[in-house]
Ligand code: ADP
């Protein structure tokens with residue numbers, strides 16, 4: 001599903017050239033559940049931006065679902081991003097004036113899916129994340145854990161090839177964190193490919209594989225038992 005080969009990323013600011021990712025190689029198969037870990041400044045966000053098709057200014061190869069990302073133009077990149085990637089963020093990024101249902105419908109509005117079908121599909125994924133009794137609640141009427149469930153439902157609604165989550169439990173108490181990790185585990189058991197960027201050891205332990213970065217290099221790539 002994902003193949004990264006001899007990938008290098010440089011940030012250039014005037015005379016300064018920072019080697020942020022150094023000869024990165026790994027692949028991720030369909031149905032894997034992976035944590036990308038490492039301390040601050042180790043290159044996690046840079047790797048995430050590349051995996052999420054937000055940045056294609058790197059050297060080397062990134063193949064996603066047989067598509068060579070490094071060769072795409074900007075418009076093609078955003079199209080692939082919308083089709084293939086479901087994003088989940090630390091701060092949920094929900095629209096406060098919209099209900100849970102409307103937030104989850106949004107990606108389908110952009111994809112020009114018909115009204116009736118949109119609502120049906122959004123209800124279906126909200127049910128999947130355990131929120132069928134909260135369809136008409138606004139974000140501020142929901143707990144942190146519930147907000148993150150809405151955000152996960154929104155990420156799922158387009159049926160993306162991968163779910164990419166950036167510190168998804170960073171704003172949650174430990175009970176909600178466990179619940180959200182359980183939900184990711186369930187989705188993974190149903191075949192979803194999930195990649196979580198985190199610096200929380202407990203979150204890493206809940207994933208099936210950990211890829212650890214340090215100073216722009218992969219220093220560990222292990223499967224949890
Ligand atoms: P992490 O997410 O693990 O904290 P980052 O990927 O954000 O690490 O950063 C990796 C390295 O690249 C750091 O040294 C950081 O300062 C640098 N970096 C990140 N983004 C930029 C940028 N836009 N311009 C210049 N340097 C950057």
Ligand code: ADP
Pocket residue numbers: 040041044045
């Ligand atoms: P995270 O909390 O995910 O590790 P960071 O704090 O590393 O994120 O980075 C936050 C944002 O700032 C990112 O978009 C990153 O590209 C940018 N950034 C990080 N380091 C630098 C830097 N040295 N110069 C410019 N931008 C940077």
